[in-house]
Amino acid sequence: MKRPLAIWALALIWGITLSDVNNYHLWGIISLILSIFIFILISRPLREKSSGFIFIAIPLLISGYVLHSINKNYYENSCKEWEGSKVSVEGALFNEPEFKDGKTRFIMNVESIDNQVISKNKKIRIQVSIYGDSQIHELKYGSVVNIISEIRIPLGRRNFGGFNSKKFLASRGVSGTIGTSEKALTILKGNRALWFKNTGYKLRHNMIDTLNKCMPAKESSVIAGMLIGYTSDMPEEMEENFRRAGLSHVMAVSGANIAFLLAPLLWLLKKMGFNPRWSSALAFPSMIFYVFATGMEASVIRAAIMAGVTLTGMLLWRKADIYCSLAVSAIIVLLGNTYMLFDLGFILSFSATLSLVIMYKPIFSRLPVKIPKIIRDTLAGTIAAQLGVIPIIAYCFNTFSLISVFTNLLIVPLTGIITVLGAILVIVGNLFFPAGKLLGVLLSLVVDVMLYVTETMAAIPWAEINLATPSIILVLLYYLILLFLIYGYPRLGKELAKPAFASIIVMCGAVILLISIPSKSLQIHFADVGQGDCAIIRTPSGQNIILDGGGSINDEEGSYAGECIVVPLLYNLNMTEIDLMIASHGHMDHIGGLKTVIDKINVKKLVVADTFDIEMRELTDYAVEKGVPVTRIKEGAFIYEEDNLTLKSLYPFTEEGLMPSNSTTNANELSLVARLDYGDFSALFTGDIGFESEKRLLDNNVQLSCDLLKVAHHGSKYSSDQSFIKAVNPNMSVISVGRNTYGHPSPEAIERIVGQGSIMYQTILNGGILVEVWEKETRMRVTTVVQ
Incomplete structure (x- = not known):
């Protein structure tokens, strides 16, 4: 083993992983001991070839497990004693505040809570969101x-395969959150800024101001993104174009940026007469200030540590090994915060770099020699990096750019030029503004060329395709095949390599077939969309139905619930099209997310209640505009049918005399009520109906008795009347509810439902809820995201 550092890094990562997946220390310790035992067994035959340093991996394995266990306990419990209570929190801003979408957000180092001093060893950091119409310039x-506000502990994963905000914030050192108005904020005297970090932020502002003065706003925002990763001033449409064209990495500061900036600096120092040692020593502080100016993202820290290892090697007259540099940077980052292992920036940065290092030469050597070297070099680098991150992007973002290789071939050669010229522009613009202005005009022309290519490529309809979330098994198989092609195939020789590769493909195909066998059960997912409703049904034949989609009255441009919860959940459930969309009524907490689903996923049909629900027009008009056929139904209509399964409308009634006649009737009382029957199992979906509609259903002797009840109106005290619940008599009830000021779910409603003998689940407590039922059974298998 020539590179024990790589083994150390892998051991540390494995230790962190073992701690993270084991909620009980007994199983964690058993798995840790087994891992050490297996490592020793594997290492013994390699003792002669490997250095004794390799066994340092064992203490690093243990360190990873212990450190992450300590961190898990800290981030779960550091703010627990104040959770849910209104407290007075005093502290200093840890970073620069950012104003976006009506809120100012920053992280604060807490110094005291309710005058109780927090020790420096505890280091409580809280992410604060101050809601207001304008930026707070004094901050x-x-x-x-x-x-003065309420502290909340960040939530973990709330839906199947969903985003884990607790891990995301923990990777940034945050263990609590506060959301409040500007009235609750008081700016006190004093400042706790660290001079070197403050200098980095001043450098950041100077760079942005200089770019804005020397260039038009659009081009300036591009340079700011490429130089320091600052994209707040960039139009959303432009960001979307970069993403669709497979060029998002251009706006993410990484090792390439540091290389582009350090190389000219080292060259200049050399020309000034400094030897390599002095050049590297002088380059160090410049790099540190640059890291602070970029906002200290994971990719920048990784690149800075790697560059630091290289500069240290120059100081010691030693050449740095790229694998060892990667390993050292991973170890330093993870020992600093084990939660960085789950940070997407960390994962993408290391994956792309490692993939580039491993695959660049094999790909470059296989490209035709007739192709000019600069094109071969760009192609090899682009393909190598893309191969390493394709499954990660597909898994996390459910997208794949079909044109990324081509667009990178066109754009990547420009990025180095633009980055270096941007840095020169900042320097020249500060020293002699007219010269900076002139350079800004020239640089704007180059940026416009890049933007033209990006916009043109992004406009291609098939530039990007949406994918269902691949399983972890598929991702692992992908990397297994990739590693075999790079390392195994060349070493085995053609006679052995071809049959071996064929065997691997057959094995992978068999595994894919096994994991792709559809479940013949009926699956009902109740998504946690906060204060709203969303039920997703997969029928035994594999048809996909969505009933409501969450949302909020604050949704003006797009829906957070739709964009960040419902659509990702559909992809995680392997639903790339919706056979039937049902909207119970026109309130935004039910239909807001459905508009986003129509935008992102192919919807074959929309069904709504045939009533005078004026608010529903927003959704139906949007669906018609997007080419989705709309059907309006009343009592007795079969919404969907397949073998042994029916979904039928019970309400609104066909006879108009039985329905409210007042046009101002609340849309809740016009909600579509649907009954699902599958063999001996039945479920009732009640929208937001209240006592009035429940009484109408009872008076008209509608068949209400069922096994599963979706409780009406988020458990409102004005719904779920005693007589109604008695008639329904559900074995299990689900309340879809989030944090709210309406008193949902009400204790009275819960008491009425539980008093009838029904098992109660709530999305606010249990997160996403999956109910599975097999034919000829009424027994429900229930799985919840939050245990």
Whole structure:
């Protein structure tokens, strides 16, 4: 083993992983001991070839497990004693505040809570969101503030395969959150800014201001993104174009940026007469200030550590090994915060770099020699990096760019030029503004060329395709095949390599077939969309039905619930099209997310209640505009049918005399009520109906008795009347509810339902809820995201 550092890094990563997946320390310790035992067994035959340093991997394995266990306990419990209570929190801003979408967000180092001093060893950090119409200019990095509000502990994963905000915030050192109005904020005297970090932020502002003065706003925002990763001023449409064209990495600061900036600096120092040692020593502080100016993203930290290892090698007259540099940077980052292992920036940065290192030469050597070297070099680098991150992007973002290789071939050669010229522009613009202005005009022309190519390529309809979330098994098989082609195939020789590769493909095909066998059960997913409703049904024949899609009255441009919860959940459930969409009524907490689903996923049909629900027009008009056929139904209509399964409308009634006649009737009382029957199992979906509609259903002797009840109106005290619940008599009830000011779910409604002998689940407590039923059974298998 020539590179024990790589084994150390892998051991540390495995230790962190073992701690993370084991909720009980007994199983964690058993798995840790087994891992050490297996490592020793594997290492013994390699003792002669490997250095004794390889066994340092064992203490690093243990360190990874112990450190992550400590971190898990800290981030879960550090703010627990104040959770849900209104407290006075005093502290200093840890970073620069950002104003976007009506809120100012920053992280604060907490110094005291309700006058109880927090020890420096505890280091409680809270992410604060201050809601207001404008930016708070008095707030700066290091400002001392007092906030009177409620502390919340970040939530973990809330839906199957969903985003884990607890891990995301923990990777940034945050263990609590506060969301409040500007009235609760008081800016105190004093400042706790660290001079070197403050200098980095001042450098950031200077760079942005200089770019804005020397260039038009659009081009300036591109350079700011490429130089320091600052995209706040970039139009959303432009960001979307870069993403669709497979060029998002251009706006992410990484090792390439540091290389582009360090190389000219080292060359200049050399020309000034400094030897390599002095050049590397002088380059160090410049790199540190640059890291602070970029906002200290994971990719920048990784690249800075790798560059630091290289510069240290120059100081010691030693050449740095790229694998060892990667390993050292991973170890340093993870020992600093084990939760960085789950940070997407960390994963993408290391995957792309490692893939580039491993696959660049094999790909470059296989490209035709007739192709010019600069094109071969760009192609090899682009393909190598893309191969390493394709499954990660597909898994996390459910997208795949079909044109990324071509667009990178066109754009990547320009990025180095633009980055270096951007840095020169900042320097020249500060020293002699007219010259900076002239350079800004020239640089704008180059940026416009890049933007033209990006916009043109992004406009191609098939530039990007949406994918269902691949399973972890598929991702592992992908990397297995990739590693075999790089390392195994060349070493085996053609006679052995071809049959071996064929065997691997057959094995992978068999595994894919096994994991693709559809379940013949009926699956009903109740998504946690906060204060809203969303039920997703997969029938035994594999048809996909969505009933409501969450949302909020604050949804003006797009729906957070639709964009960040419902659509990702559909992809995680392997649903790339919706056979039937049902909207119970026109309130935004039910239909807001459905508009996003129509935008992102192919919807074959929309069904709504045939009533005078005026608010429903927003959705139906949008569906018609997008080419989705709309059907309006009343009592007795079969919404969907397949073998032994029916979904039938019970309400609104066909006879108009039985329905509210007042046009101002609340849309809740016009909700579509649907009954699902599958063999001996039945479920009732009640929208937001209240006592009035429940009474109408009872008076008309509608068949209400069922096994599963979706409780009406989020458990409102004005729904789920005693007589109604008695008639329904559900074995299990689900309340879809989030944090709200309406008193949902009400204790009275819960008491009425539980008093009838029904098992109660709530999305606010249990997260996403999956109910599975097999034919000829009424027994329900229930799985919840939050245990």
